[in-house]
Amino acid sequence: MPDTDSSVQAISMARRDGAPLDPPPEYARLRQEAPISRVSMWGGRATPWLVTRWEDARTVLASPGVSSQNTRPGFPTAIENAPAMPPGYFFGQDDPVHDTFRRALTREFMVKRIEALREPTMRILDQLLDAMIDSGGPADFVEAVALSLPSLVICELLGVPYEEHDFFQSHSKVLIDSAVTAEEKIAAHQALGDYLERLVEDKRRQPMDDLVSRLAEHVDAGTFSVRDAADVGAFLLFAGHETTANMIGLGVLALLEHPEELPRLYQGKAELANSVEELLRYLTIAHTGLTRIAIEDIAVGDVTIRAGEGVIILLNSANRDADTFADADTLDLARANARQHLAFGYGIHQCLGQPLARMELQIVLPEVFRRLPNLRIEPGREVSFKQTSAAYGASFMPVTW
Numbered sequence: 001m002p003d004t005d006s007s008v009q010a011i012s013m014a015r016r017d018g019a020p021l022d023p024p025p026e027y028a029r030l031r032q033e034a035p036i037s038r039v040s041m042w043g044g045r046a047t048p049w050l051v052t053r054w055e056d057a058r059t060v061l062a063s064p065g066v067s068s069q070n071t072r073p074g075f076p077t078a079i080e081n082a083p084a085m086p087p088g089y090f091f092g093q094d095d096p097v098h099d100t101f102r103r104a105l106t107r108e109f110m111v112k113r114i115e116a117l118r119e120p121t122m123r124i125l126d127q128l129l130d131a132m133i134d135s136g137g138p139a140d141f142v143e144a145v146a147l148s149l150p151s152l153v154i155c156e157l158l159g160v161p162y163e164e165h166d167f168f169q170s171h172s173k174v175l176i177d178s179a180v181t182a183e184e185k186i187a188a189h190q191a192l193g194d195y196l197e198r199l200v201e202d203k204r205r206q207p208m209d210d211l212v213s214r215l216a217e218h219v220d221a222g223t224f225s226v227r228d229a230a231d232v233g234a235f236l237l238f239a240g241h242e243t244t245a246n247m248i249g250l251g252v253l254a255l256l257e258h259p260e261e262l263p264r265l266y267q268g269k270a271e272l273a274n275s276v277e278e279l280l281r282y283l284t285i286a287h288t289g290l291t292r293i294a295i296e297d298i299a300v301g302d303v304t305i306r307a308g309e310g311v312i313i314l315l316n317s318a319n320r321d322a323d324t325f326a327d328a329d330t331l332d333l334a335r336a337n338a339r340q341h342l343a344f345g346y347g348i349h350q351c352l353g354q355p356l357a358r359m360e361l362q363i364v365l366p367e368v369f370r371r372l373p374n375l376r377i378e379p380g381r382e383v384s385f386k387q388t389s390a391a392y393g394a395s396f397m398p399v400t401w
Ligand code: HEM
Pocket: 068, 090, 091, 092, 098, 102, 154, 236, 237, 239, 240, 241, 243, 244, 247, 285, 286, 290, 291, 343, 344, 345, 346, 348, 349, 350, 351, 352, 353, 354, 356, 357
């Protein structure tokens, strides 16, 4: 029976040439032959478990026996000795700290609040598409639409005053741009952190109907500090910007590759919602996997993961598991169980912003193809992809229409 002695595998995480929207082919083999196996990282100094099947991924993510705290020795962070995250970045905290922050935000992502962002989202999208169309083309769809929309929507969510949107958006774009230097990123991070702290202080003095004002109330109530509140704001920007931007870019690309699926977007609300779920499953942009460390022994499939051992849960393998999703490598916007995907994770850390991401995608995808029915990749040019970023996506998408 495989146990902690299982042989360590060197696993190729490379995607197949010509199939940039499919996970590495190695994952299909692992699901069949070694669904939970050891992988070598940090030059062999760490050998966490790699979980590849849907059922096992849910078991691990729902287990109270795992921790998300990356400061625990052996935690399988992408780089060795990764710096600790401040508490406000609460995806890296366990309860009760995690729960304090998460509960302070739960109401912000409820249907009523997200519905209030629908109109601003449509307005922002119209403006971005108008500007792209007026430019005459060709254009980089990532720059023109996919990156800008989520950061402007987060401005609305947080309550960044309109006249400061440009400042906020230009710095937040630097943070997720793979082409800028480390110094530029650090400067942008600092500028946004300082800005958010000032914003929290402003909203303490003059509260409005927005998320930062409600965080400021928690500061006054003593739940957390001004710095924590600013970190929460910065975390929401990180968590919600590049992820949604990548889904917009890749979602458009997947639909350009499968034009026969496009009519589904216009058949009704339920069909549109299901189409977005299927795109989330098929594309699973959190492609480097979720990381955890066992804090007690946990049984998963045939394996016992021992306390102190790291675990990487490969969501993009789990979401292509044929035992759960029939014909899993096919994009089928009418798939009956698309919503069972794990693209937003599972368990206590499941994506808090998913109602917002869904709302944005349900607006953007049909609207882009409605306004640009002849949208296509510019002939003779190629889309480039962010292979190494934690959120997979297109870095450049030359389009014409
Ligand atoms: C399509 C877009 C998105 C995808 C694919 C995505 C994916 C994920 C995943 C996989 C996790 C789980 C992390 C873990 O368990 O370790 C997560 C957590 C989180 N996401 Fe998202 N996300 C998206 C959009 C957003 C948006 C728009 C926001 C908010 C503005 C957001 C806020 C968060 C937060 C706050 C957490 C941490 C939750 C916790 O630890 O309790 N996400 N997301």
